[in-house]
Amino acid sequence: xxxxxxxxxxxxxxxxxxxxxxxxxxxxxxxxxxxxxxxxxxxxxxxxxxxxxxxxxxxxxxxxxxxxxxxxxxxxxxxxxxxxxxxxxxxxxxxxxxxxxxxxxxxxxxxxxxxxxxxxxxxxxxxxxxxxxxxxxxxxxxxxxxxxxxxxxxxxxxxxxxxxxxxxxxxxxxxxxxxxxxxxxxxxxxxxxxxxxxxxxxxxxxxxxxxxxxxxxxxxx
Numbered sequence: 001x002x003x004x005x006x007x008x009x010x011x012x013x014x015x016x017x018x019x020x021x022x023x024x025x026x027x028x029x030x031x032x033x034x035x036x037x038x039x040x041x042x043x044x045x046x047x048x049x050x051x052x053x054x055x056x057x058x059x060x061x062x063x064x065x066x067x068x069x070x071x072x073x074x075x076x077x078x079x080x081x082x083x084x085x086x087x088x089x090x091x092x093x094x095x096x097x098x099x100x101x102x103x104x105x106x107x108x109x110x111x112x113x114x115x116x117x118x119x120x121x122x123x124x125x126x127x128x129x130x131x132x133x134x135x136x137x138x139x140x141x142x143x144x145x146x147x148x149x150x151x152x153x154x155x156x157x158x159x160x161x162x163x164x165x166x167x168x169x170x171x172x173x174x175x176x177x178x179x180x181x182x183x184x185x186x187x188x189x190x191x192x193x194x195x196x197x198x199x200x201x202x203x204x205x206x207x208x209x210x211x212x213x214x215x216x217x218x219x220x221x
Contacts, residue, residue, distance in 0.1 A: 003120040006032045006047065008040035008063065009055040009082070014105065018053065021109050028116065037061030041069045044077050050120045053112075054099070056083040056090050064093045071098030071199060078119050078200075082112065091130055100124045100200045124202040151211050153195050159213065161188040165201055166208030 005022065007015045007030060015033050022028045032047050034040040038060045044052055052070060056063040067079045080101035081094045094102055100119045103112055104127050115125045151159065157178075164174045175185040189201075198204050 001027070001050075001120075003028045003051060003116060004031045004047070004049040005029065005116060006034060006040065006043050006049045006052045006077075008034040008037070008043075008052055008058070008066065010035045010058045011055070014055070014082075017109070018112070021113060025113065028113065035059075037063055037066030040066045041073075044070050044075055045073060048075050049077050051080055051116050052077050053080050053082050053116065056081060056085055056094070064090070064097050067094060067099050068097040080115055080119050080125075091126075095202055095206060098199050098203075100202060102126045102130055104130070122200070124200045126202070151196070151207070151213075154192065158188055158192055158195070161185065162192055162204060162208050163213045165189065165192075166205045166213060 005028060007018050009015050012035070015035075019030050019033070022030050031049055032043045034043050035058065037058045040052060040054060040058075040063075041061070043049075052067075054063040054067055058066075063081060063083070067081065070077055070079060078101075079094075079097075079099040080103060081090075081099045082103045082105060083090065084105050091102055101115050101124060103115055103125075107127060118125045151162075154162070160178065161174060164177055169177065171182055171185045171189065174180075174188075175182045178185070189204075192198070192204060193200070196204065196207055198207065
């Protein structure tokens, strides 16, 4: 499959650099470019890409609002936020808006391309430095926000799977841990996404932490 990509960034230099790298790839194609959040939303509806690489600070409409509108729309496009600003407000805002990836612009271009492929394949990816900060944030909380009502509709087995997802296990590892097939593990994951109205694994992880299913040992960094 060729991954169809829209680049949304108000800095032409960033779009040009990404476009030039992607032009040499057989499995990735840039189908459109936007310099504002509003343009990104309109282009996504028009072109139906697999992935939108989204900046946060853009004129007319910021990347978080654009992400929210795209993920709430009728397309299946997935969002990779690529920004200079990795403030916690931006990270949480992007993830809650439905982004499947959060990257910073000082990452290597190869890593950014790899993240686009990962997200296009249905997974999620967050820059390592941002992930460490998220873990520290959860660790610093004296008590997680309990979200029992959100989880009341899932079975005990689904709760086990959710806990393992939040612990960072892949579908193959979950299957081995629970002595089930990989196909069955994928079925449980699909049910969780549907029941919890989550777009991807990132949102499932957030819900698991908020519900207190997973805790991070003190001193983790």
